[in-house]
Amino acid sequence: MNTSGLAGLAAGGQPAGFGHDVWWIVLIKVVAAFVLLLLLTLFAVVFERKVIGAFQVRPGPNRKARGFGWLQSLADGLKLAFKEEIIPTLADKPVYFIAPVISGAVAFLSFAVIPLGPEVSIFGHHTMLQVSDVPVAVLVILAASSMAVYGTVLAGWASGTSWPLLGGMRAAAQMISYEVAMGLSMVAVFMTAHSMSTSEIVAAQAHGASLELGVFTTHIPSWYFIPLLPSFVIYFISALGEGNRTPFDLPEGESELTGGYLTEYSSFKFAMFYLAEYIAMVTISALCVTLFFGGWRAPWPISLWSGANSGWVPIIWFLAKTIIFMGVLVWIRATLPRVRYDQLMKLGWKVLMPVNLVWILILAGLRVAARNNDQTKYLVLAGIVVTVLLLVLVWPEKQKDDRTQLKREIDTGVGGYPVPPLDLVVPPNPRLKRLEAERAEEPVGAGSKGSAGSGAAAGGPSETAASGGSEE
């Protein structure tokens, strides 16, 4: 398209292999990514239901007429599009309308910078198997996810009822907190790969780097989840929060808020939210694979085969890895209960973020040590040792609370377990005698009127009120 002017910018401009596609190749790639996401969504919905079904020892969707359940999500999607749409009277119409549009559009956006494979040939044109790549591709994904919050929050606000509003407010606070943790967890990857472009991050994971630690040199494995394990763990946890997945799906919280932000949505607008949620699930997994699991590169035993990492084949590895991660997300959903709101905030701000910052500091120190001369190297290592020692020595001991101690001494039952006293005598039901008398008095099948006993005006419609009245 515009090859002129790019040559001088090769180092700082477009990542290698991008920016020179013909327009119809771009169009093909965009449409292909769109279709792939739709198919993955259709797959993910059934996949999740089937896996959760297996966890709960039931079959899940299994209609033979719908391909043993595999077409269930397609059927549901078609049905949703034709359902009646109900818009609440109190809804703020323009915002109510625009919220699912934001959610849906932004969900598709992040996948544009995910690399699906290496350079391939489409009708004689060589192009990368990725819609686009920019020097700040990972930031594009972060920006898309920060825009996606608007879909949720505005849906909650515009619905005009309390539960969606609560869901929207939860989403606002939760997603900002977890986005910070997620962004920080990516910093270690940027530092190691020396790039923010997704294709270059994948390329950087091709060969293991060597790291000099003081006097000895060690070879670190190429996929970043091993050398950057803390970042990977934090990314995964915060991505659950950011993608609104269990155990952090508080904005939806169907047991507390009925449906959270999408309570008042129906028909196609609801389908848009549903779609966005499952695309987010795919994107979380795909980004995780890209950043920490070598992207489209084949895992070790397969990578011995020379053709494994070229041509169209790597799409298989990429999709396989992505689906494995989607499986982990479903596994987490089937296993963990939803956390409380304050626990969620505490985890985000007091655990994930400080741990991440310390980890980045250590990593930066190691990098400086590995790069510089001996003196700096030893200084950095000594600095780390001294800091750790200081932390161990000066770490404030947890104060023993006298009040709690006192509480513990109170005997609450057998061996501390809350059980009723062993000599508990249950008093007889004082109404038992009277109830029996009433039953004996009342003829079988008697109507409500005219059959009144002495005190009990045995009214058919209100049995309790009647028996209560007799106590006076």
Place this chain on the structure above:
Amino acid sequence: MTHVLAHPLAGQVLALASPGAMGTGEKVAFWVLGIIALGCAIAMVAARNAMHSALFLVVTMFCLGIFYIIQAGPFIGMAQIIVYTGAIMMLFLFVLMLVGRDVSDSLIETLRGQRTAGILVGLGLAGLLGGGIARALGSIDAKGLEQANATHGGNVPGLAALMFTRYVFAFEVTSALLITAAVGAMILAHVQRNGEKKTQKEQSRERFAEGNHPAPKAGPGVFAHSNSVATPAILPDGTRSARSISPLVEPRELTAEDTRPKDTLTGGGNQ
């Protein structure tokens, strides 16, 4: 969808980064987004509903982010979208949601002639700023991005190099200022708690401690003569539970007339 646009633009933009020439792609993007940004900025001031105002501001900020990107500053553009549009405006929305959704500006001018004066002063300020910038930049000799990018090998490394060497002090001072402001706000808003907050564990132990009834309190009207909130519940041993009624409600005994079943169909005359 945006990524259809993003691709050709991202390529074109870098080619357009050289000074002087302004390519078609950049021109189109500028005029389209400029009109949107300006329109939303005006709508932000004009909107009655505070939430709508905030949303118009979001669109303006988003457009600014794209402006940075098409001027070959991808990092600062993304930072604008993530930080300002994503995080800061979201906090605005959060506060507005706490205020309530039906809060709108009143149409009454508190100061007479304030609106006219505001418009005039705004136009004057825009003229002064525009004129000043136009004069200042009219004859400037732009060095272009190629030179700047070549020094450090790219836009992002160049930005990082400047921020952590030449401007590191200013950067740190700004962050210290922001943290001070945040801590100050927290201290001002902090409410002293009377005693320590009970943990879930402590609450549970307290509930099962001796002398306490572990089961939920009986609701008003349970096992009672009527389901009025003023009627105390009757415990299994026949006593009336004072805990079942709110201290604000005056309990009363019901007369026989009150407790008589009232058949609505016959007007209550079934005796």
